[in-house]
Amino acid sequence: MSANGKPMQLDAVSKAIIEQLQSDGRRSYAEIGKAVGLSEAAVRQRVQKLTDSGVMQVVAVTDPMQLGFYRQAMIGIRVTGDTTAIADRLARVAAIDYVVLTAGTFDILAEIVCENDEDLINLLNKEIRSIPGVQSTETFVYLKLQKQFYNWGTR
């Protein structure tokens, strides 16, 4: 139910529940209840509502570095024609984990995750620059990830 257009107004308790799950997504409802001063059932209902409405999701996230993906980069892309069609196509590439349409000197920003520089070159040439309509790309190789906090939109 729900998921209309209007922003959801969260009270302090719901915010506290989200914080609990942000630090550990597998914490039990009972434990969260103790922390926020609510019964287990009440916490469960609120979590249900938050996930059903799409405000919150509990998911596993992985560290590319620890899995041997040592090269990450943001690619700024300038295109002609339909940006959505091109972004759609980029979104289907497994090594591209983030695609956003933007206003500014780039039309699309895409984040890529790969093992090394050779993979990066191949990705750029074979999966990005080869798409009809892609005019130019600019690559920003990641040196150090300083902060990452989880919010989300589509998938």
Place this chain on the structure above:
Amino acid sequence: MSANGKPMQLDAVSKAIIEQLQSDGRRSYAEIGKAVGLSEAAVRQRVQKLTDSGVMQVVAVTDPMQLGFYRQAMIGIRVTGDTTAIADRLARVAAIDYVVLTAGTFDILAEIVCENDEDLINLLNKEIRSIPGVQSTETFVYLKLQKQFYNWGTR
């Protein structure tokens, strides 16, 4: 224990477990066990190891849009001097949820989440462009988030 420098080699079963938790971070170990063909205890041991080693985390992520944060943007930043010090300072701003040091025509990329354009202007002027050493910024306002897949590094 662990978290050395070498990449962790995951077998098909661990990958399957991660996939299960990527689609629902609260799925029970028993249920995951059924899906991947392992006992509940074995699944739990593997999940423990994956989280202890830092390869995987189960966390809550929220949708800024649904919470009334209608304006998101990536800011490309050019600086003089110590990039780390400036990135550190940016990371402490709540409205900045992502900071990465890069090689390329920007030294730092920062993603911001705010309610409207006025907030965006204030953030840019008061929290970013006012930092000593920041030479210039380029703003890429998000029009549409097309893909977001969760990997992570630091926090």
Place this chain on the structure above:
DNA sequence: AGTGAAACGACCGTAGA
């Protein structure tokens, strides 16, 4: 690194304020 069993605790539906 895996299984199985028994005690314990979490989860879920339902009833009621």
Place this chain on the structure above:
DNA sequence: TCTACGGTCGTTTCACT
């Protein structure tokens, strides 16, 4: 929207392979 409660299922520990 919350608490209370009972049945069911998941989790934990441990002994064993």
